[in-house]
Every structure is written in C-alpha cells, then in structure tokens.
Amino acid sequence: xxxxxxxxxxxxxxxxxxxxxxxxxxxxxxxxxxxxxxxxxxxxxxxxxxxxxxxxxxxxxxxxxxxxxxxxxxxxxxxxxxxxxxxxxxxxxxxxxxxxxxxxxxxxxxxxxxxxxxxxxxxxxxxxxxxxxxxxxxxxxxxxxxxxxxxxxxxxxxxxxxxxxxxxxxxxxxxxxxxxxxxxxxxxxxxxxxxxxxxxxxxxxxxxxxxxxxxxxxxxxxxxxxxxxxxxxxxxxxxxxxxxxxxxxxxxxxxxxxxxxxxxxxxxxxxxxxxxxxxxxxxxxxxxxxxxxxxxxxxxxxxxxxxxxxxxxxxxxxxxxxxxxxxxxxxxxxxxxxxxxxxxxxxxxxxxxxxxxxxxxxxxxxxxxxxxxxxxxxxxxxxxxxxxxxxxxxxxxxxxxxxxxxxxxxxxxxxxxxxxxxxxxxxxxxxxxxxxxxxxxxxxxxxxxxxxxxxxxxxxxxxxxxxxxxxxxxxxxxxxxxxxxxxxxxxxxxxxxxxxxxxxxxxxxxxxxxxxxxxxxxxxxxxxxxxxxxxxxxxxxxxxxxxxxxxxxxxxxxxxxxxxxxxxxxxxxxxxxxxxxxxxxxxxxxxxxx
Amino acid sequence: xxxxxxxxxxxxxxxxxxxxxxxxxxxxxxxxxxxxxxxxxxxxxxxxxxxxxxxxxxxxxxxxxxxxxxxxxxxxxxxxxxxxxxxxxxxxxxxxxxxxxxxxxxxxxxxxxxxxxxxxxxxxxxxxxxxxxxxxxxxxxxxxxxxxxxxxxxxxxxxxxxxxxxxxxxxxxxxxxxxxxxxxxxxxxxxxxxxxxxxxxxxxxxxxxxxxxxxxxxxxxxxxxxxxxxxxxxxxx
Numbered sequence: 001x002x003x004x005x006x007x008x009x010x011x012x013x014x015x016x017x018x019x020x021x022x023x024x025x026x027x028x029x030x031x032x033x034x035x036x037x038x039x040x041x042x043x044x045x046x047x048x049x050x051x052x053x054x055x056x057x058x059x060x061x062x063x064x065x066x067x068x069x070x071x072x073x074x075x076x077x078x079x080x081x082x083x084x085x086x087x088x089x090x091x092x093x094x095x096x097x098x099x100x101x102x103x104x105x106x107x108x109x110x111x112x113x114x115x116x117x118x119x120x121x122x123x124x125x126x127x128x129x130x131x132x133x134x135x136x137x138x139x140x141x142x143x144x145x146x147x148x149x150x151x152x153x154x155x156x157x158x159x160x161x162x163x164x165x166x167x168x169x170x171x172x173x174x175x176x177x178x179x180x181x182x183x184x185x186x187x188x189x190x191x192x193x194x195x196x197x198x199x200x201x202x203x204x205x206x207x208x209x210x211x212x213x214x215x216x217x218x219x220x221x222x223x224x225x226x227x228x229x230x231x232x233x234x235x236x237x238x239x240x241x242x243x244x245x246x247x248x249x250x251x252x253x254x255x256x257x258x259x260x261x262x263x264x265x266x267x268x269x270x271x272x273x274x275x276x277x278x279x280x281x282x283x284x285x286x287x288x289x290x291x292x293x294x295x296x297x298x299x300x301x302x303x304x305x306x307x308x309x310x311x312x313x314x315x316x317x318x319x320x321x322x323x324x325x326x327x328x329x330x331x332x333x334x335x336x337x338x339x340x341x342x343x344x345x346x347x348x349x350x351x352x353x354x355x356x357x358x359x360x361x362x363x364x365x366x367x368x369x370x371x372x373x374x375x376x377x378x379x380x381x382x383x384x385x386x387x388x389x390x391x392x393x394x395x396x397x398x399x400x401x402x403x404x405x406x407x408x409x410x411x412x413x414x415x416x417x418x419x420x421x422x423x424x425x426x427x428x429x430x431x432x433x434x435x436x437x438x439x440x441x442x443x444x445x446x447x448x449x450x451x452x453x454x455x456x457x458x459x460x461x462x463x464x465x466x467x468x469x470x471x472x473x474x475x476x477x478x479x480x481x482x483x484x485x486x487x488x489x490x491x492x493x494x495x496x497x498x499x500x501x502x503x504x505x506x507x508x509x510x511x512x513x514x515x516x517x518x519x520x521x522x523x524x525x526x527x528x529x530x531x532x533x534x535x536x537x538x539x540x541x542x543x544x545x546x547x548x549x550x551x552x553x554x555x556x557x558x559x560x561x562x563x564x565x566x567x568x569x570x571x572x573x574x575x576x577x578x579x580x581x582x583x584x585x586x587x588x589x590x591x592x593x594x
Numbered sequence: 595x596x597x598x599x600x601x602x603x604x605x606x607x608x609x610x611x612x613x614x615x616x617x618x619x620x621x622x623x624x625x626x627x628x629x630x631x632x633x634x635x636x637x638x639x640x641x642x643x644x645x646x647x648x649x650x651x652x653x654x655x656x657x658x659x660x661x662x663x664x665x666x667x668x669x670x671x672x673x674x675x676x677x678x679x680x681x682x683x684x685x686x687x688x689x690x691x692x693x694x695x696x697x698x699x700x701x702x703x704x705x706x707x708x709x710x711x712x713x714x715x716x717x718x719x720x721x722x723x724x725x726x727x728x729x730x731x732x733x734x735x736x737x738x739x740x741x742x743x744x745x746x747x748x749x750x751x752x753x754x755x756x757x758x759x760x761x762x763x764x765x766x767x768x769x770x771x772x773x774x775x776x777x778x779x780x781x782x783x784x785x786x787x788x789x790x791x792x793x794x795x796x797x798x799x800x801x802x803x804x805x806x807x808x809x810x811x812x813x814x815x816x817x818x819x820x821x822x823x824x825x826x827x828x829x830x831x
Contacts, residue, residue, distance in 0.1 A: 042649075043701070045658070045743070045744055046652070046657040047657075048652065050652065050743075051652050051654065100723075100724055100725050105715065106779070108777070109733075110733060111728055111729060111733045114727070115727030115728050115730075115732075116725060117725050146741070151715075154713050155714060157713060219653065220651045251628075334655075335654060454641075456641045502611065505694055505695040508644035
C-alpha cells in the first residue's frame with residue numbers, strides 16, 4: 001500500500017468511540033454545529049456501556065437527604081485516597097445536573113411514588129461522610145447502561161451527528177511539536193484506510209478488560225485507545241489498578257450488578273454464613289468492591305467456597321419478594337437463568353470476582369484534556385470515560401461512578417474542545433509527511449506475514465498470564481515472573497499471522513490489530529503492579545501486609561503517588577496526587593474501613 | 595470432560611474471492627463443561643478457520659450484535675443453548691438484508707427505518723430545573739418497549755419487511771415508535787401517528803407474529819403495533 005492511497009478527510013473534531021462518553025461528547029459538539037466525526041468499531045448501541053446494570057450516581061436526594069460533598073467523600077475514600085480531589089469534586093458536583101439532563105433526553109429511569117428518579121443503595125454510598133447508607137444510584141431497573149446508551153444515541157440522532165460505524169481507529173497522528181492531529185482508521189467493510197485529520201481528537205474508546213482471561217467485559221474491550229496513545233508516546237497512568245467485580249457468574253464471567261446487594265442480596269459461603277459481616281461490620285455486603293472481592297477470595301482460599309470444587313460463593317436473593325425481583329432485577333434473573341441455569345427467585349447464584357474495570361488510563365485533567373508528564377495539556381488531545389484517568393477512581397472505583405464519569409467527562413471534554421477551538425488555542429496543522437508510515441507498516445506486515453504465531457493463542461497466553469500473575473491478590477515473585485512472561489508474549493505478538501487476507505470485513509485482521517493494543521495494556525499493568533510495593537485499593541500484595549505502621553498495607557510515605565508507564569524503554573515515573581479540591585477543604589488521608 | 599464433535603453447515607461468502615455464496619460443512623470439538631452457547635462454539639470454529647466472519651460483542655444478549663439465522667430461526671448466538679440444537683446446525687445470515695460477508699449483513703435499511711420514526715424524545719417545553727415527573731404507572735407503560743436491543747431478529751423474520759424493506763417500518767421500528775408514543779413526557783404523539791398512518795409504514799403488518807416468536811428479549815412488537823392502530827382508530831372517532 002503506498003502513501004498516496006491513504007485518503008484524508010478533515011474535521012473540526014473526531015471522537016473515537018461511541019459508548020457513553022463518546023456519545024455524550026458528540027452531543028455537545030454536534031449541537032454546537034462543529035463538523036464532527038464519531039468513529040466506532042460497532043454500531044453505537046452495541047458499545048459496552050450497554051452492559052452496565054445497577055445505576056448512575058448523583059446526590060439528588062430523592063429518597064433521603066444527600067449532598068455532593070458526601071458523594072465526594074465516598075469517592076475519595078473508595079479511591080483509597082489515590083483519586084485527584086479536584087476532578088472528584090468536579091464530578092460529584094456536576095452529577096445532579098448531568099443526570100437530570102439525561103432524564104430530559106428521554107432516559108426511562110424508574111420512578112419513586114412521587115414521580116422522581118428512583119434511587120437505590122450501592123456499595124460505599126453513604127450519607128454524612130461515611131455514616132450510614134444512602135440511596136444515590138439512579139436506576140432504570142437493572143438495565144441502566146442499556147437505557148442510558150440508547151437515550152444518548154437517540155439524542156445524537158436528533159442532533160444529526162455524523163457516525164462512521166464499524167471503523168477501527170489504528171493510530172494517533174502527532175506532529176513534531178507533539179500536537180495531536182487526528183487518527184488513521186480502517187473501514188472494516190472495505191478495508192480502506194483513511195486519515196481523519198482534525199483540530200481536536202477525543203478518545204472515548206473504553207477499557208481493556210479483555211487482558212484478563214475471566215472478564216465481565218465485551219469482546220470489543222481491547223484497550224485500543226491505550227494502545228494508540230502508548231505507541232504515540234503518551235504515558236499511561238495507574239495501570240496497576242483493575243477492579244475485580246465481586247459478582248461475575250461463576251464460569252461465564254457475565255456481570256451480576258451490585259444493585260442486587262443494593263436491593264437486599266446477601267453473599268454466603270459453604271456454611272451458609274453471611275461472611276461479609278466479619279470483613280465489613282458496618283457496610284457488610286455493600287462495602288467497596290475491592291473489599292468484597294478480597295473477602296470472597298479469602299473465603300474460597302480458606303476452604304469455604306461452594307460447589308464440587310469449592311471455587312465460588314453464593315449470592316442469595318431467595319428471601320426477597322419475587323415481585324421486587326421481577327420489577328427491579330429482571331435482567332439479572334434472565335442472566336442467571338441463561339448463564340448459570342438458576343432462577344434466583346428459587347436458588348442462590350454462584351458468583352466469583354471477575355475483572356471488570358480499569359481505573360487507570362490516559363492521564364487527563366478534570367476538563368477532559370490529556371496531560372503530559374508535566375501536567376500541561378497535550379494540544380489537540382482529549383479523553384473521557386474508562387480510557388481516561390482524571391483520576392476520579394484512584395485505586396478503586398465506586399459502583400455507579402463509571403456511568404457518572406461518562407456523562408460528566410464526556411460533556412466536559414466536548415465543552416473544552418469547543419472552548420479551545422473558539423479561542424484559537426487549537427487549529428488545523430499540516431500532517432507530517434510520514435504520518436501513515438507506521439500504520440501502513442503494521443497492515444503490510446499482517447498482509448505478508450507467514451509462519452507466525454496464532455492471534456488466538458497469543459491472546460490466550462496473554463490473558464492466562466494476567467489472570468495468574470496479576471489477580472485479586474498479588475505476589476511479589478509472581479509479578480516479577482509475570483513481567484518476563486508478558487515480554488515473551490509481546491515478542492510473539494510482533495509476528496502474528498492471519499490466514500484471512502480479504503479486504504472485506506476481515507475480523508481476523510481486526511483481532512490481530514486489537515491484540516497489538518492488548519499487549520501494550522498488559523505490559524503497562526504488569527510493570528506498574530510489580531513496581532508498586534504497597535497495597536492500596538484494588539492492588540494488594542503479599543509483601544505489603546496490614547501492619548500498625550501501614551494499615552491495610554498502604555504506605556503513604558512512599559507510595560501516595562500516581563504511576564506513569566512509558567512504552568519507550570518500558571519505564572516508570574511518578575507524579576503527585578492532587579489533594580486540593582476546587583472549592584472545599586482537602587479530604588485528608590485516613591485509614592480506610594467499611 | 596464432556597467433549598463431543600458438533601457438525602455445522604455454514605453460509606460462506608467472501609466477495610473478495612468467491613463468485614457466489616456456498617454452504618460449508620464444518621465440525622468442531624466442543625467441551626460441554628465450558629461451552630454452553632452457540633457463540634462459544636463459533637469462537638472455537640473461528641480459532642480453526644480465522645476467515646469465518648460474524649459480528650459479536652457483549653456475549654450476554656444485551657448489545658444485539660450476533661443475530662443470525664440458526665436452524666431456520668433468527669436468534670442471538672450468545673443466548674442460544676448448544677445442547678438444544680439439531681445437527682448439523684445450519685447457520686445463515688439474517689434473511690432479507692444484503693449479505694456483506696459470511697454471517698454479516700448490511701443493516702443500513704434496518705437502521706434507516708429505525709431512524710425514520712424519530713427515535714428520540716420530543717418535548718419542546720421549557721426544560722425544568724429538575725427531572726420531569728412521571729408516575730411509576732406511567733413509567734410502567736415503557737416496559738416491554740425500551741428494552742429493544744436493535745438486533746434485527748424481528749424485522750428480518752417478517753415477510754412484510756422482506757417485501758417492502760424501504761417502505762414498511764418493520765416490527766423493531768414500530769416497537770420503538772410506540773415506546774415514544776407511550777412516554778408521557780413526549781409531546782409529539784399526533785405527529786408520530788400522522789407519520790405512520792400510511793398503507794405501507796404501519797399497515798403492512800399482517801400480524802403474522804414471527805417477530806414475537808423470535809425476539810431474544812421476549813418483547814412483543816405485534817402488541818405495540820396493535821396499540822398504535824388502536825390509537826389511530828380512537829383519534830378518528
């Protein structure tokens with residue numbers, strides 16, 4: 001393929017990804033009349049936001065008193081104090097506004113008797129700075145993500161947003177000054193490669209949960225944005241922090257929402273004990289996700305797991321009124337019947353902690369601008385949602401804060417793009433002569449490679465390595481070995497071979513290109529995890545145990561800082577956590593317990 | 595391990611190299627302790643032959659990507675139990691839409707019809723500071739409607755849609771049209787009914803009910819279409 005064959009299309013803004021954050025950003029840009037392209041590997045309503053279940057948080061106070069400041073406190077505590085307090089304040093303050101806006105867009109929220117948005121309890125949601133549970137999760141049954149994604153897509157239909165559906169972005173284009181000038185993308189139906197040359201580029205590419213063997217994530221969650229950013233010299237932040245959701249269906253990995261416990265569900269071990277009472281006497285089954293997942297794995301490791309292999313625990317809702325289950329949790333009933341063969345009205349659901357969410361990502365500020373190592377914005381580059389690390393989730397995300405993150409930072413990134421375009425801060429700069437070379441080289445290699453490794457086998461090896469070496473509990477020796485193993489996988493990935501050479505809808509090629517991204521994420525994760533010699537949030541190591549000096553194994557003196565992984569040289573640097581909120585007082589470091 | 599060989603007949607067509615579509619015989623080792631759904635087995639088939647092309651994403655029946663025709667009936671591969679399938683399992687693309695490659699169809703016409711019903715809330719009133727109120731009973735009216743995943747199983751099983759895909763909105767589009775008509779927050783009921791009062795757009799539905807039979811989410815487009823017709827009659831008298 002020659003350089004001349006790469007067509008160039010020009011836009012004010014290009015958004016990569018059409019899940020919640022991409023669609024929310026697109027609404028801002030389309031309604032502002034900017035020439036915007038939204039690229040997506042899948043039809044927008046097939047994006048993974050669709051699978052979110054339990055709710056979106058906002059201190060609306062529809063059932064009892066609530067306040068954004070309490071929400072902020074819970075989020076900082078949930079993050080194990082690794083979240084940036086300016087971004088967290090921004091998100092929690094904006095929550096009621098963006099959720100109400102979504103209702104105005106047509107979101108079919110459930111309702112209270114007064115006709116207001118229905119809110120349910122969720123893990124770590126408390127009133128009055130951690131005092132007692134509060135109903136903060138705004139829900140549409142247990143299909144909140146589906147209802148939200150469709151409402152956002154529908155609003156974009158109204159706004160005439162221009163979509164490029166089933167286009168996969170392959171690489172970021174940057175010039176010598178480091179400014180981002182768009183992306184190169186592949187049209188899946190035709191195999192055509194096109195440069196989207198734009199003044200602003202917004203990454204809304206979602207997460208990379210498919211680096212793990214057992215994941216609640218969709219097949220498409222392959223960290224494409226992270227891979228593209230890393231290859232273009234952008235460091236990735238806090239990649240050691242991955243959330244294992246307590247309740248994935250054992251064996252299948254499919255998510256069962258925390259909203260089940262919000263509605264009164266209880267976790268039980270093989271002795272039928274409600275074991276969370278021992279681990280989190282106050283919040284019990286609604287403690288933070290990292291806490292519950294560790295408790296479950298501890299129960300299993302100590303022989304109190306259920307089933308013939310004692311390798312899962314039970315999520316019990318048999319004591320709930322069947323009418324409540326049918327009304328509030330119809331989707332999880334369907335999932336249990338489909339994937340566990342169990343009707344939860346009659347019997348408890350077998351569950352295990354399952355990889356669910358990436359807390360780290362492309363470093364951004366609270367305006368949605370991607371920032372470099374010095375904290376200064378990378379001109380022309382924005383990110384929102386799971387791909388971004390603002391950082392609002394720190395070392396552990398609270399349930400329902402992901403859907404909130406999409407809305408708040410999707411909107412903020414759109415608004416910032418508009419500001420930067422209008423102020424002349426960013427404009428259309430010339431493409432460098434060699435802008436397509438690296439991408440075309442990757443494609444040409446795939447077209448001509450013979451005798452290489454199988455994409456499927458490389459991906460399985462990567463996923464098994466991550467699962468075994470970098471799971472819920474992490475061990476020093478396993479992490480060291482894990483780094484070496486991932487480097488081996490990377491070598492094989494450089495020589496993957498596909499048999500399918502067709503230009504038309506070549507899914508083998510797409511999977512090979514996705515694997516290029518997965519391997520960057522896996523490396524970033526393993527290297528960052530091996531280096532962080534403390535336990536914090538979702539990152540817990542055997543050599544950083546709970547001691548009086550370092551409660552929960554957290555070592556603030558040495559490790560209260562963000563990790564930055566640099567692809568070049570596979571090297572790490574660190575930057576401080578932003579402890580100063582925008583308007584309120586700092587929420588000071590404290591030992592975390594539920 | 596409960597392993598066994600499963601036999602398939604799969605519709606194959608790659609316009610880059612095939613002059614015409616053909617049915618390919620394929621077989622694969624299945625481990626019934628790990629593989630439960632058709633999508634699990636398709637993944638195994640694809641590991642053997644990476645050129646087999648189909649869409650898939652969430653693998654849990656919520657994204658609507660992997661709709662196909664399975665032993666003569668439309669369904670989602672990720673929700674189809676393999677142990678219930680008669681062999682050889684015959685897999686074809688969704689009927690009535692142009693095939694791009696293998697099990698992948700061009701869904702342009704399907705989405706065009708969805709977009710034609712103005713699938714968004716229309717309420718030009720001033721935006722209140724808080725949420726618009728809606729009683730639980732009013733919200734209940736949207737159940738069985740808003741859950742549509744746009745997989746196209748229904749519309750592509752409908753003979754009326756096969757004949758007039760450019761003129762008949764089809765069951766998915768009409769179900770979604772009623773989703774907005776039924777929403778107390780929407781103010782465009784009359785315009786929506788006007789738009790559908792047409793010999794083709796709505797009235798090509800002959801209540802064959804294939805749509806109800808195949809919907810993987812258990813929704814009932816025929817009932818929604820009936821409600822729209824009822825409203826038209828009611829406003830006429």
